[in-house]
């Protein structure tokens with residue numbers, strides 16, 4: 001994929017669409033820095049596509065961040081209780097395994113069907129509720145997900161290795177770094193200090209293996225509820241084949 005960097009004022013749709021194309025994305029920053037705003041922006045962008053092309057598995061330890069997306073036809077599973085969240089991750093693994101089986105049958109190395117986004121808001125909360133069970137499943141999901149078009153999008157306020165172990169963090173080779181509380185937190189996300197100097201919200205660094213640059217981060221105040229409402233109304237009319 002060829003990446004075209006846009007100037008910050010231009011085309012926010014492209015920024016979020018690009019983030020969605022990353023294998024896995026980690027969004028980090030202090031409380032109130034706009035992590036959930038980034039997640040909502042990406043999901044709003046993803047919802048331009050039908051449930052045949054985009055599906056969500058939502059993990060919401062805080063119980064209020066992703067609940068608006070629960071009733072969408074795109075949502076395979078919404079989970080907010082500790083046991084449910086582990087099951088949701090396991091379901092993502094099952095989907096991935098099934099896709100590998102299809103790929104093997106068709107002799108292809110990359111899955112050609114729709115994208116599944118496993119959205120976690122927030123990862124630190126998920127890890128603290130059930131680290132022992134979560135860590136190996138999440139690690140495996142990150143490792144096998146990319147070729148199967150299964151992507152993990154995770155927000156976290158605390159990128160310390162005590163909370164998010166290094167074997168998990170290294171799988172997120174694309175990152176959004178919003179304002180952090182300290183230079184050390186910034187270093188934990190980007191490898192360098194600087195995020196502690198960002199404005200309280202509204203700007204962030206977007207780092208991929210190809211480079212890192214500063215973006216203005218837009219918030220879709222009206223578009224998000226509008227598109228949720230649109231799909232909720234469609235849900236009873238969507239008939240799955242098979």
Ligand SMILES: Nc1ncnc2c1ncn2[C@@H]1O[C@H](COP(=O)(O)OP(=O)(O)O)[C@@H](O)[C@H]1O
Pocket residue numbers: 029030031032033034035036037038201202203217218219
């Ligand atoms: N990019 C942005 N543009 C406008 N307002 C923003 C932006 N990011 C954050 N905010 C403001 O800050 C508040 C907190 O953002 P939120 O995404 O909930 O932070 P976090 O999830 O990091 O705790 C939002 O409700 C909004 O009022």
Ligand SMILES: [Mg+2]
Pocket residue numbers: 035036065121
């Ligand atoms: Mg949040």
